[in-house]
Amino acid sequence: MKFKFLIAALIAATAGSSMAAETFNIDPNHTFPSFEADHMGLSVWRGKFGKTTGTVQLDRAARKGSLDIVIDAKTIDFGLEAMNVHARKADMFNVEKFPEVTYKSTSLKFDGDKLVAVEGDLTLLGVTKPVTLNVSKFKCIMHPRYKREVCGADATGEFKRSDFGMNYGLPNFSPEVKLAIQVEAIKAD
Secondary structure: OOOOOOHHHHHOOOOOOOOOOEEEEEOOOOOEEEEEEEEOOOEEEEEEEOOEEEEEEEEOOOOEEEEEEEEEHHHEEOOOHHHHHHHOOOOOOOOOOOOEEEEEEEEEEEEOOEEEEEEEEEEEOOEEEEEEEEEEEEEEEEOOOOOOEEEEEEEEEEEEHHHHOOOOOOOOOOOEEEEEEEEEEEEOO
């Protein structure tokens, strides 16, 4: 299966003006990393993770920041319980040994004031490799319910699951994974 994720959250903090680094907490009710993988050339299987936490540090004036994301691997959901159960086993996500998937940024990339990408390290199955997230949409607003600034983003990336040791079904199932992340983050108090 192909596996992409979450890192889009990183961007969840880039709008307006600020003179110092601000902290945004990933909203677990509005952040769901999803992924898709080829199924023997017949169809594309899609899944998502149901629980994500993390923080974004952002210094907008300096165009610097960081992203630290943690995904609960046990919350994988393909929409088919039999597949969910199998995906949690040792030959795929091995959630007993590796209960979390993490992403830590190494840099945020801007085009002027617009966040366009996040470079960072994805850790899956105990293996860490670089993965770049491209940001296609980013916006911050004063949230009418929270009465605090909330930033949201859409990000995408790609990687080979086999680079992380997830070799189940190869070569019938492609090793390439496409990742899509819709993310929202709430400014910390």
